[in-house]
Amino acid sequence: xxxxxxxxxxxxxxxxxxxxxxxxxxxxxxxxxxxxxxxxxxxxxxxxxxxxxxxxxxxxxxxxxxxxxxxxxxxxxxxxxxxxxxxxxxxxxxxxxxxxxxxxxxxxxxxxxxxxxxxxxxxxxxxxxxxxxx
Numbered sequence: 001x002x003x004x005x006x007x008x009x010x011x012x013x014x015x016x017x018x019x020x021x022x023x024x025x026x027x028x029x030x031x032x033x034x035x036x037x038x039x040x041x042x043x044x045x046x047x048x049x050x051x052x053x054x055x056x057x058x059x060x061x062x063x064x065x066x067x068x069x070x071x072x073x074x075x076x077x078x079x080x081x082x083x084x085x086x087x088x089x090x091x092x093x094x095x096x097x098x099x100x101x102x103x104x105x106x107x108x109x110x111x112x113x114x115x116x117x118x119x120x121x122x123x124x125x126x127x128x129x130x131x132x133x134x
Contacts, residue, residue, distance in 0.1 A: 021057045021101060023130055024074045025123070028088070028095045031064040036094040039113045046116055053123070063090060074103035098126040106130050 027044060029036035040060065047053035066082040084090070088097055088109060096110040106126040
């Protein structure tokens, strides 16, 4: 039964291979941002708890120190946060992006907060678009 549940979760997550996710959700935040906390607590964490968003495919990146270096799985490299700041044209926070396995946007970035239902729909639409891509 446990194996069946794991297979179902991997299928729903859109991952053909557990070691290489096909998509990621990244929440960009900054220190002291109340709306960032709301997006994390009211939208992202409940989706992780229910399995709608696999925790291994979610990143929260605090952009307060843009010079900080870190390893970013979707790009398979070490980089500075300022590189992501430029790549995804960040300016307001929170900003949430849904990326394919090559760190390209699947859909337009989401700036600000939204409801869990609307974000789930955005994620569903993005994954349909990803599946339809050649």
